[in-house]
Amino acid sequence: MEESKPTNFIRSIIDEDLAAGRIQQVVTRFPPEPNGYLHIGHAKSIVLNFGIAQDYHGRCNLRFDDTNPAKEEEEFVAAIEHDVQWLGYQWDELRFASDYFEQLYTYAIELIEKGLAYVCELSAEQTRAYRGTLKEPGKNSPYRDRSVAENLDLFQRMRAGEFEDGSRVLRAKIDMASPNMNMRDPVLYRIRRGLIHHQTGDAWCLYPMYDFTHPISDALEGITHSLCTLEFEDHRPLYDWVLEHITIACHPRQIEFSRLNLQYTVMSKRKLTQLVDEGLVEGWDDPRMPTIAGLRRRGYTPASIREFCRRIGITKSDNSVEMELLESCIREELEVSAPRRMAVLRPLKLTLSNYPEDKVESLTVVNHPKREEMGTRALPFSREIYIDRHDFTEVAPNKKFKRLVTGGEVRLRYGYVVRCDEVIKNAAGEVVELIGSYDPQTLGKNPQGRKVKGVIHWVSAEHGLPAEIRVYDRLLSHPAPDSDKSVEDWKTHLNPRSLIRYTEARVEPALGEAESLARFQFEREGYFCRDSAATDSLVFNQVVALRDTWAKIAQVINPAP
RNA sequence: UGGGCCGUCGCCAAGCGGUAAGGCACCGGGUUUUGAUCCCGGCAUUCGCAGGUUCGAAUCCUGCCGGCCCAGCCA
Numbered sequence: 329m330e331e332s333k334p335t336n337f338i339r340s341i342i343d344e345d346l347a348a349g350r351i352q353q354v355v356t357r358f359p360p361e362p363n364g365y366l367h368i369g370h371a372k373s374i375v376l377n378f379g380i381a382q383d384y385h386g387r388c389n390l391r392f393d394d395t396n397p398a399k400e401e402e403e404f405v406a407a408i409e410h411d412v413q414w415l416g417y418q419w420d421e422l423r424f425a426s427d428y429f430e431q432l433y434t435y436a437i438e439l440i441e442k443g444l445a446y447v448c449e450l451s452a453e454q455t456r457a458y459r460g461t462l463k464e465p466g467k468n469s470p471y472r473d474r475s476v477a478e479n480l481d482l483f484q485r486m487r488a489g490e491f492e493d494g495s496r497v498l499r500a501k502i503d504m505a506s507p508n509m510n511m512r513d514p515v516l517y518r519i520r521r522g523l524i525h526h527q528t529g530d531a532w533c534l535y536p537m538y539d540f541t542h543p544i545s546d547a548l549e550g551i552t553h554s555l556c557t558l559e560f561e562d563h564r565p566l567y568d569w570v571l572e573h574i575t576i577a578c579h580p581r582q583i584e585f586s587r588l589n590l591q592y593t594v595m596s597k598r599k600l601t602q603l604v605d606e607g608l609v610e611g612w613d614d615p616r617m618p619t620i621a622g623l624r625r626r627g628y629t630p631a632s633i634r635e636f637c638r639r640i641g642i643t644k645s646d647n648s649v650e651m652e653l654l655e656s657c658i659r660e661e662l663e664v665s666a667p668r669r670m671a672v673l674r675p676l677k678l679t680l681s682n683y684p685e686d687k688v689e690s691l692t693v694v695n696h697p698k699r700e701e702m703g704t705r706a707l708p709f710s711r712e713i714y715i716d717r718h719d720f721t722e723v724a725p726n727k728k729f730k731r732l733v734t735g736g737e738v739r740l741r742y743g744y745v746v747r748c749d750e751v752i753k754n755a756a757g758e759v760v761e762l763i764g765s766y767d768p769q770t771l772g773k774n775p776q777g778r779k780v781k782g783v784i785h786w787v788s789a790e791h792g793l794p795a796e797i798r799v800y801d802r803l804l805s806h807p808a809p810d811s812d813k814s815v816e817d818w819k820t821h822l823n824p825r826s827l828i829r830y831t832e833a834r835v836e837p838a839l840g841e842a843e844s845l846a847r848f849q850f851e852r853e854g855y856f857c858r859d860s861a862a863t864d865s866l867v868f869n870q871v872v873a874l875r876d877t878w879a880k881i882a883q884v885i886n887p888a889p
Numbered sequence: 890u891g892g893g894c895c896g897u898c899g900c901c902a903a904g905c906g907g908u909a910a911g912g913c914a915c916c917g918g919g920u921u922u923u924g925a926u927c928c929c930g931g932c933a934u935u936c937g938c939a940g941g942u943u944c945g946a947a948u949c950c951u952g953c954c955g956g957c958c959c960a961g962c963c964a
Binding site for chain 1: 895
């Protein structure tokens, strides 16, 4: 897959900084909080940060922003490391913000000594009240003018664990009247006793806030461009304030870009966590999830996700990307790389009465119609085969229909032309079996004197393997479930048909050896991959369907009610 | 006039004063033992709107309109 170098406003800025000699080498970082799994939106940031380091021969660190032990877990750090590597990237250094706790503490002392930070004893509610509103200025905390000595003493005792959670915080002394809420004496440190941090254990009961931690962590690592999403734009003045008021050599440039919004899914960690915790999906790696783990199990490749990120670009405008764009990326790759196979989702038996009872032919068929180098495989053909129920109808609904009908003919893919002679029904009048015949003169060549326009796929009844095939649809039935205010609970929009399991499916024998996550095109159906979780049975997940022009035509001919 | 940011085709997105790239989607037509792929063609006289500057404006200026973000001791 072609992966040409993208051009965007951030790369333009880097070009300028390099050209002006402001930096010698670009250094970026991807800074996830380990409180959940990575999703496709994170992939956008990963591809941006690591992609820049790669293209500019710079460096990129993976840094866990682990300043809130109440929400973070080791499980998530392991999963995140795995996902980043799976996407095809290797960090230069693996860091944790918690690696810097001691240095951060020292910088806090520096701020206190400069009279730029103070210990505040207002409760959380009082702090909120003192902060003012968007349109009215806040007012100074009564603790704002404590002496440096007193602040130093109190801050040390906060660290020593002398005070209860919430009783005191360290605040920056900036401007309670600032129109930017983030500058109204933001909290720098809060007390969280009795928690076990996944990296530092019980070493601390004092934890720094994001706004204090992030700029310093960036500077300590020599980050040149600190790329983050738009909601941090208002925090940039604070990011800069921190670095301007402490003794530190480096001052990274923060640049914001818009986060990814994908239609018909949810991207917030809170909602994804909800789906997992409430058992609405199988887990973080449920193939319907927009998580990296979910996309991986679904059958998406790292290259297809990178390509998607390249196509959506990087800007500051709000966006709402259509699912079709993502799908087109994986189709494009799988069209050339996936070996073809045949699988019947809804088996309907067809017995060819003029084909010898015990005869079995081994057909040699190509694995890819355009790539001879992908070789061939053996495909057994016999008297009884399964075709898909959708490929048969008693009477053709219109003249464009080109599948099997009573008395009509179709080509069996790679096999013979067959005709349906007789329909067997059950008491309820449902078609349960077909009796037909084949034309022995049509293997690899067209019949004499007539044209057969349809081609359908099939599996030998005796040789086909039972399998379960799972077909997926969008998780939500609303394009923007996050922003729909007309419904109280976004989960109202969950699509009840996001998963359809075909438990009676039959697949051709060659599929029995498919490895976990091996991808195939099931002809006329779509791209599928062997499930990585169900290892003891034959389960295939649909990656994406084939483009289906017929479905659109059928819609027009016979519109859904 | 709280502050910050954004508005180019249905969706994403180039464009940086010289006369609207590209991708996805969509609509034709051709090839085809996958209604797939592939191929060929179509798809913004116009850049949120209104003025202004200029020989020339999506690009510069002014004013409107619309949307997003901010009042966690979350990140």
